[in-house]
Amino acid sequence: MAALSKHVLIVEDDAPIARLIEIHLQASGLQTTVCDDGLDAQELLKNNQYDMLVLDRMIPGKRGLDLLRWLRAQDKTMLLPVLMVTALSMTDERVRGLNEGADDYLGKPFEPDELVARVAALLRRSTSVVTETFDDKAIQLDDESMEVKVDGKLLALRPLEFKLLQTMMGKPGRVFSREQLLDTVWGMDSFVEERTVDATVKRLRKELATVGQGDAVQTIRGMGYRFQASS
Numbered sequence: 001m002a003a004l005s006k007h008v009l010i011v012e013d014d015a016p017i018a019r020l021i022e023i024h025l026q027a028s029g030l031q032t033t034v035c036d037d038g039l040d041a042q043e044l045l046k047n048n049q050y051d052m053l054v055l056d057r058m059i060p061g062k063r064g065l066d067l068l069r070w071l072r073a074q075d076k077t078m079l080l081p082v083l084m085v086t087a088l089s090m091t092d093e094r095v096r097g098l099n100e101g102a103d104d105y106l107g108k109p110f111e112p113d114e115l116v117a118r119v120a121a122l123l124r125r126s127t128s129v130v131t132e133t134f135d136d137k138a139i140q141l142d143d144e145s146m147e148v149k150v151d152g153k154l155l156a157l158r159p160l161e162f163k164l165l166q167t168m169m170g171k172p173g174r175v176f177s178r179e180q181l182l183d184t185v186w187g188m189d190s191f192v193e194e195r196t197v198d199a200t201v202k203r204l205r206k207e208l209a210t211v212g213q214g215d216a217v218q219t220i221r222g223m224g225y226r227f228q229a230s231s
Helices: 015-027 038-047 064-072 089-099 112-126 159-169 178-186 193-209
Strands: 007-011 029-033 051-056 082-086 102-108 137-143 147-150 154-155 217-220 224-227
Touching: 007 015, 007 038, 007 082, 015 029, 015 051, 015 112, 015 193, 029 038, 051 064, 051 112, 064 089, 082 112, 089 193, 102 112, 102 159, 137 159, 159 178, 159 193, 159 224, 178 224, 193 217
Parallel strands: 007 029, 007 051, 051 082, 082 102
Antiparallel strands: 137 147, 147 154, 217 224
16 A cells, blocks of 8 residues: 655635645645645644645635744644745744744745755655754653653654754854754755755744743854853
8 A cells, every 4th residue: 555645734815826736845845735724724733643734824714923923833743744835925024923933934936846845845854864862961852752851751853953053063063154053954956045044043943942941052153053051
C-alpha cells in the first residue's frame, strides 16, 4: 500500500487564489483541505491532523494572525509548519508574522512554483531526521524523540526551533552568522530572509526562558548567535 501523502490545510477566502493553491499542491502530490473562514479553520485544526498550514492573513471569522496566535498557544501536537500568504508583504508585516509564529512568508501575487517550493521546504524540514544528541547538563536534547528537556520539563519547540538549538548546541561557544544558520537550519535552497533567523531565535529564547535558560542563546552584535553552555 502506498504511503499517505502529506495533508495541507489551506485557509484562504479568495476562491480563485485558494483553487490555484489547491491545484498546484495537489499536482505536487499533496492532499489538501480548503477553508475560507478563520473560525472554521480553528475547528478543523482541533479535530483533524494536518502536516502543514497555508494561511492567508486577511480572512473572515478569525483573522490570520489571531488564528496563528491561537495555534501557537496550543500544546506541542499543534506545532505544525505555517506558511503565511498575504498581500501585506512589507518587511515590517513579514517580521510581525514571523514573530507571531509563522515559519515562512509569501507575498501576493506569487508564482505557483515558488509556493510549491516553499511548502516542500517546510515539510522537508519538519520531517528531517536528526542525527545527533546533545546534553550540556542543563539542557537535554533528544534526537530520536526530537524533544528538549530542562530539569525534566519538556519544552514545546517546533522543528525549526529544535534544529536551530541543535545546531548551536553542537558547537557551544561558536558564533554562527545568520547566513550560516539559514544554510544549516533552513537549507541552502530556502527562500527565507535573514530576519527569519532573528524571529526564530526570539521564539526559541522565549521558550527557554520559561525554564530559566533564556540566556543560553546569546546575540553577538554584528556577528550572529552562539550557544553558551552552562558551567
